[in-house]
Amino acid sequence: MVERLQCPEGLRLLLTPNRSLSWKGNIRVWLCLFAVSAVTTTGFSLAGAWVIIPFAGLELIALASGIYLTSRDCQRREVLTIDDTDIHIEKGRERKQAEWTLPRRYARLRVNAPEHPFAPAKLALTHRDMDVPLGQFLNIDDTTILVELLESRGVAIERKEPDSQIGLWF
Known part of the structure; x- marks a missing residue:
C-alpha cells in the first residue's frame, strides 16, 4: 500500500504490505x-x-x-522522503532498523520488468555502487502508483526488460 504523509519540505510516502486482517x-x-x-x-x-x-x-x-x-x-514499513536535495529511505517493523540517504540529483529508480505477467516489477533506488531495494512487498497496482509518483517528482527512471528466455515462463 502506498500512502502519502504530510511533509512540508517535500514528498513523504509510507509503503506497507496489504493486510487482510488485523x-x-x-x-x-x-x-x-x-x-x-x-x-x-x-x-x-x-x-x-x-x-x-x-x-x-x-x-x-x-x-x-x-x-x-x-x-x-506484514508489519514491515518503508518511509520514503524526497526533498529538494536528497532521497531518504527508512525501513523497519516497529521502529527504524535501517536508513539510507541518496542525492536526488544522481539517484535513479531502477525498474526491473517482471518475467512473469502476474508479478510486480522489482524496484531499487541506485546511486553509484549503492543499491536499495524498494517496496519488495508491493503488488502490481501499488508498484505502478509508486513509479508514477516518483517520476512526477523528477526522479530519473531506468527501465530494464527481462532477459529473453526460450521456454515456458512457469
Whole structure:
C-alpha cells in the first residue's frame, strides 16, 4: 500500500504490505479453528481414536506459528522522503532498523520488468555502487502508483526488460 504523509519540505510516502486482517482478526480466526478442532478431536477421542489429540495439537501450533510469522512479516514499513536535495529511505517493523540517504540529483529508480505477467516489477533506488531495494512487498497496482509518483517528482527512471528466455515462463 502506498500512502502519502504530510511533509512540508517535500514528498513523504509510507509503503506497507496489504493486510487482510488485523492481529485481533487473525487471533479470532485461529480461535474459531481451535474450537472446530477441539470439537472434532473430542468426538474422535470419545469414539476411541485418542491418538488424534497430539496431532490436532501439533496442527494448531503449526497454524498459530504460520499466522504469527505472516502477521509479523506484514508489519514491515518503508518511509520514503524526497526533498529538494536528497532521497531518504527508512525501513523497519516497529521502529527504524535501517536508513539510507541518496542525492536526488544522481539517484535513479531502477525498474526491473517482471518475467512473469502476474508479478510486480522489482524496484531499487541506485546511486553509484549503492543499491536499495524498494517496496519488495508491493503488488502490481501499488508498484505502478509508486513509479508514477516518483517520476512526477523528477526522479530519473531506468527501465530494464527481462532477459529473453526460450521456454515456458512457469
